[in-house]
Amino acid sequence: MARPGGRSARVQEAVHTAVRELAAEVGRDALTVPQIAARAEVTPSTVYRRWGDLQALLSDVAVEHLRPEAPPQDLGTLEADLQVWAEQFLDEMASPAGRAYIRDALLGDPDGSNAGQCSAYAAEQIDVILERAAGRGESAPGTETVLDHVVAPMMYRILFRPGGQDAAYARLLVRGVLGT
DSSP, rough: OOSSSSSHHHHHHHHHHHHHHHHHHGOOOOOOOOHHHHHSSOHHHHHHHSSHHHHHHHHHHHHHHHSSEEEEEEEOHHHHHHHHHHHHHHHHHHHHHHHHHHHHHHOOOTTTTHHHHHHHHHHHHHHHEEEEEHHHOOOOOOOOHHHHIEEEEHHHHHHOOSOOOOOOHHHHHHHHHOOO
């Protein structure tokens, strides 16, 4: 198991940074492990030993990129908080970059752990929103209900029916789960 700090963390950060920089410079499809290793100032064997192959590395970078950087906004009501979060989630995930990260996260995920981690990120954000609502005395659905009725339909459309996802669609899903 990798230590949370030390050399392992420095290697991970250097390699992840190299992937992001090179993908921006030459495109994701042109990436190679030797190229990434050179940019990260590690040996290719370090990359292969830690990640196994390029797809597993891209998947790891994608999962890290999909991690939310901040808690969801607090706008004072469950409906407002959930609508803004859902709109932002849909906008980010449906963008070309978001779709590429989703694809990478899933392609290098033979055991489903990356998908589970991405789902956990969404659940954690929803938990924050629902806990705030409960603290204000608002009635709220459970996290799994929001995942099933807001996140799951958005992800299905992003993956299998691209196009037509907009803020109005996100608001429609939120109103449906809240019964408003």
